[in-house]
Amino acid sequence: MIEFKNLTFKYRAADENALDHISLSLKQGQWTSVIGHNGSGKSTLVKILMGVLTSYEGEIVVGGETLTEENLLSLRKNFAIVFQNPDNQFVGSTVEDDVAFGLENNGVEREEMVERVEAALDTVNMLDFRTHEPSRLSGGQKQRVAIAGALVMNPDVLILDEATSMLDPKGKREVLESLKRIHGMKETTIIYITHDLAEIDISDYAVVMKDGQVISQGDVEDIYKDIDALESSRLVLPFTMAMSKALSDGSYMSYDELVARL
Amino acid sequence: MLSKMLLGRYIPGSSVIHHLDPRAKIVCVVLFMIIVFFANHWTGYLLLILFVVSITKMAGLSLIFLFNGLKLILILLVFTFMMHLFFTKGGIVLIDATLFTIESAGVVQGVYITIRLAMLILITTVLTLTTSSVSLTDAIERLCRPLKTLRLPVHEIAMMMSISLRFIPTLMDETEKIIKAQSARGSTFMTGSLKSRMNALTPVFIPLFISAFKRAEELAVAMEVRGYQGEAGRTSYRVLDWQYKDTLAIITVIIFGVFLFMIRQ
Numbered sequence: 001m002i003e004f005k006n007l008t009f010k011y012r013a014a015d016e017n018a019l020d021h022i023s024l025s026l027k028q029g030q031w032t033s034v035i036g037h038n039g040s041g042k043s044t045l046v047k048i049l050m051g052v053l054t055s056y057e058g059e060i061v062v063g064g065e066t067l068t069e070e071n072l073l074s075l076r077k078n079f080a081i082v083f084q085n086p087d088n089q090f091v092g093s094t095v096e097d098d099v100a101f102g103l104e105n106n107g108v109e110r111e112e113m114v115e116r117v118e119a120a121l122d123t124v125n126m127l128d129f130r131t132h133e134p135s136r137l138s139g140g141q142k143q144r145v146a147i148a149g150a151l152v153m154n155p156d157v158l159i160l161d162e163a164t165s166m167l168d169p170k171g172k173r174e175v176l177e178s179l180k181r182i183h184g185m186k187e188t189t190i191i192y193i194t195h196d197l198a199e200i201d202i203s204d205y206a207v208v209m210k211d212g213q214v215i216s217q218g219d220v221e222d223i224y225k226d227i228d229a230l231e232s233s234r235l236v237l238p239f240t241m242a243m244s245k246a247l248s249d250g251s252y253m254s255y256d257e258l259v260a261r262l
Numbered sequence: 263m264l265s266k267m268l269l270g271r272y273i274p275g276s277s278v279i280h281h282l283d284p285r286a287k288i289v290c291v292v293l294f295m296i297i298v299f300f301a302n303h304w305t306g307y308l309l310l311i312l313f314v315v316s317i318t319k320m321a322g323l324s325l326i327f328l329f330n331g332l333k334l335i336l337i338l339l340v341f342t343f344m345m346h347l348f349f350t351k352g353g354i355v356l357i358d359a360t361l362f363t364i365e366s367a368g369v370v371q372g373v374y375i376t377i378r379l380a381m382l383i384l385i386t387t388v389l390t391l392t393t394s395s396v397s398l399t400d401a402i403e404r405l406c407r408p409l410k411t412l413r414l415p416v417h418e419i420a421m422m423m424s425i426s427l428r429f430i431p432t433l434m435d436e437t438e439k440i441i442k443a444q445s446a447r448g449s450t451f452m453t454g455s456l457k458s459r460m461n462a463l464t465p466v467f468i469p470l471f472i473s474a475f476k477r478a479e480e481l482a483v484a485m486e487v488r489g490y491q492g493e494a495g496r497t498s499y500r501v502l503d504w505q506y507k508d509t510l511a512i513i514t515v516i517i518f519g520v521f522l523f524m525i526r527q
């Protein structure tokens with residue numbers, strides 16, 4: 001369980017709060033989508049959780065423990081994150097070297113490293129590429145390697161910050177399939193950040209952000225029904241949703257209802 | 263064009279050369295850098311060429327591939343050759359124009375020095391092509407470990423090198439993209455005076471710098487969240503395993519050097 005309590009954060013160079021009194025609680029094993037327009041504060045939120053940004057107001061509680069400077073490093077071990085641009089997160093010059101990077105930093109013994117690297121690459125179906133150069137892989141492959149690098153740490157929580165936004169549809173599908181497998185296998189908590197409403201379908205829970213605030217949260221169905229919030233969120237509504245709005249009195253219709261109506 | 267550049271690239275493979283310990287490879291290349299200067303007449307230079315060509319073959323790399331990837335460096339070689347051609351005097355006067363003379367010593371010297379330089383470039387390229395940057399920096403780090411007693415930040419330097427090498431292909435691709443985008447907007451890099459060409463390049467470098475800084479920042483965050491805190495408490499995924507064949511490689515290079523030294527004239 002991760003709780004954000006009244007979290008407020010301002011970048012030193014900025015005039016306005018990047019996060020404005022955010023309160024959220026994310027359950028263990030849940031797949032949460034965080035959705036919001038560009039600049040709504042999604043990345044800031046997870047960077048605070050990862051301890052990259054400090055000096056915030058409010059409180060973060062992870063598994064009953066309040067995040068402080070002292071326990072930051074030990075709590076961070078429960079989290080792993082994959083960023084948007086795969087090219088900017090590789091350290092190793094081969095796939096397996098890169099996946100091993102986090103283990104090396106934590107002083108894991110070599111034999112154990114070899115096993116864990118292999119298992120992680122296998123989970124994302126990239127074992128055949130272990131000696132390849134990351135820069136020569138396709139976008140989807142790169143992100144799967146990055147996910148393996150996160151997964152190898154056996155995190156309780158896997159965070160993806162727009163990790164599929166630079167990928168083509170095929171790459172996106174590959175990554176989502178790997179994620180589903182991981183989510184199903186170990187009940188890893190997933191925080192999936194995106195600005196594409198069409199991607200929240202798979203999640204158990206969704207959080208809509210706008211200008212540093214949470215304007216809506218709940219099950220995916222509830223989010224879809226909250227059309228007012230979505231409209232004000234500056235997000236692009238998926239085609240079906242725009243259709244259903246146009247056809248009805250502005251209330252939500254599920255995909256089936258929509259098809260029946262048409 | 264830029265994507266074909268071989269600088270900083272690693273080509274995975276399973277040749278003998280690929281499998282040598284990176285420390286052995288570095289020591290061999292350093293020895294070769296000295297040995298190159300032993301050659302002082304055509305047999306020596308011929309042997310140097312043969313040596314490098316056979317190493318290239320052993321590494322499973324084709325010469326054509328190497329030359330294609332080193333085209334930019336060819337300019338440097340031509341320049342070296344020209345310098346000697348025009349400025350080294352001695353021997354028979356071959357061409358006597360009013361502005362310059364070319365003498366036989368200039369031609370000979372030009373050819374020799376160019377071969378030397380070309381062989382040095384080729385051998386270091388073979389080294390970087392057959393050794394991943396991680397192994398390379400790993401090896402440098404270990405070979406330089408004694409320098410730590412002088413308080414030199416050996417690990418940090420090695421890490422910096424490895425990351426810089428890692429980013430060369432990415433930045434090359436990016437440069438190419440920017441050039442294309444700017445050309446599409448009518449920028450001209452290939453025509454006009456030197457000054458106008460320089461001016462045309464400014465819109466390439468500025469976005470490139472901005473993006474490089476952004477990448478660096480993102481990478482720093484990525485490294486931090488993956489637990490990187492410098493060298494303390496780190497283990498290494500790569501094990502360097504010095505074998506019989508690594509010693510043999512060094513001995514071979516030494517023998518070659520001694521032989522080259524003995525046939526000097």
Ligand SMILES: Nc1ncnc2c1ncn2[C@@H]1O[C@H](COP(=O)(O)OP(=O)(O)O)[C@@H](O)[C@H]1O
Nearest residue numbers: 011013014018037038039040041042043044045
């Ligand atoms: N390093 C920074 N310095 C100043 N302002 C920043 C910085 N990073 C982000 N911001 C601002 O904070 C707000 C939230 O940004 P971010 O969390 O990156 O949004 P998102 O990930 O949802 O696109 C934006 O208004 C952005 O301009």
Ligand SMILES: [Mg+2]
Nearest residue numbers: 042043161162
């Ligand atoms: Mg973001």
